[in-house]
Amino acid sequence: xxxxxxxxxxxxxxxxxxxxxxxxxxxxxxxxxxxxxxxxxxxxxxxxxxxxxxxxxxxxxxxxxxxxxxxxxxxxxxxxxxxxxxxxxxxxxxxxxxxxxxxxxxxxxxxxxxxxxxxxxxxxxxxxxxxxxxxxxxxxxxxxxxxxxxxxxxxxxxxxxxxxxxxxxxxxxxxxxxxxxxxxxxxxxxxxxxxxxxxxxxxxxxxxxxxxxxxxxxxxxxxxxxxxxxxxxxxxxxxxxxxxxxxxxxxxxxxxxxxxxxxxxxxxxxxxxxxxxxxxxxxxxxxxxxxxxxxxxxxxxxxxxxxxxxxxxxxx
Numbered sequence: 001x002x003x004x005x006x007x008x009x010x011x012x013x014x015x016x017x018x019x020x021x022x023x024x025x026x027x028x029x030x031x032x033x034x035x036x037x038x039x040x041x042x043x044x045x046x047x048x049x050x051x052x053x054x055x056x057x058x059x060x061x062x063x064x065x066x067x068x069x070x071x072x073x074x075x076x077x078x079x080x081x082x083x084x085x086x087x088x089x090x091x092x093x094x095x096x097x098x099x100x101x102x103x104x105x106x107x108x109x110x111x112x113x114x115x116x117x118x119x120x121x122x123x124x125x126x127x128x129x130x131x132x133x134x135x136x137x138x139x140x141x142x143x144x145x146x147x148x149x150x151x152x153x154x155x156x157x158x159x160x161x162x163x164x165x166x167x168x169x170x171x172x173x174x175x176x177x178x179x180x181x182x183x184x185x186x187x188x189x190x191x192x193x194x195x196x197x198x199x200x201x202x203x204x205x206x207x208x209x210x211x212x213x214x215x216x217x218x219x220x221x222x223x224x225x226x227x228x229x230x231x232x233x234x235x236x237x238x239x240x241x242x243x244x245x246x247x248x249x250x251x252x253x254x255x256x257x258x259x260x261x262x263x264x265x266x267x268x269x270x271x272x273x274x275x276x277x278x279x280x281x282x283x284x285x286x287x288x289x290x291x292x293x294x295x296x297x298x299x300x301x302x303x304x305x306x307x308x309x310x311x312x313x314x315x316x
Contacts, residue, residue, distance in 0.1 A: 015274035019297035024103040036065040039104030042243040074238030107280035136165030156181025
């Protein structure tokens, strides 16, 4: 199968830690003329690659991956900011007949380019944002904002990383102006797109999550990354907001938790986040799901190409 017979955009989505990036890399290698486009809200953070699980050059194996390292830790960066970079990039790739493989587990990012986003017409209330931002700086305040979002928009809350202060505040702003997070989505211009979902049986997925958590913490790589970031002036709050894992690493460095306790906390929070991702993606009937087993995800490429061949059609 050549790239000409594939849709211009392929989205590889699903919960965290199932192997989306290795699958996307293997798919790009088989297609030949294809490039990856990151759709993970954590991997856009510059300098924090271990805890965000951003792909290394070795893991990419020479394949191009766009939209990594876009912002500094703690810098405000919205879905609209990401879409403003992603949409022209997809157009540029299409113009040179290069397949774009959108890969990531941030549902709003994926929806932003596949369906379009109807963002509020005016700027958010600056005073209300200031109050919410201040509340979100503490764990108790962030929990209160997350509870507010759950109460006002339960479905939207399931699609938001509730430990990320910026995303919680942004979601509440969408609820304020549009009534719900889902209302921010609209059908945009049709794109030649196909969606592949990757998942794993629950016992295997838990094992994959735990293996990754132990590798990050027991190797010392995540602790070293956090120490380096702190020395460079990144605040603990900005690190905590950068993704699951940084809070646990900070606790170990402060001798408030053992490595084993941190691993347990990291696994628990990652599983909860994965559940929210499943809730978001499983409701999209356009996604063709592939279930991985113990074997490397690269063995799924033939099945994915078959599914893409069957489903290659202009976006609805």
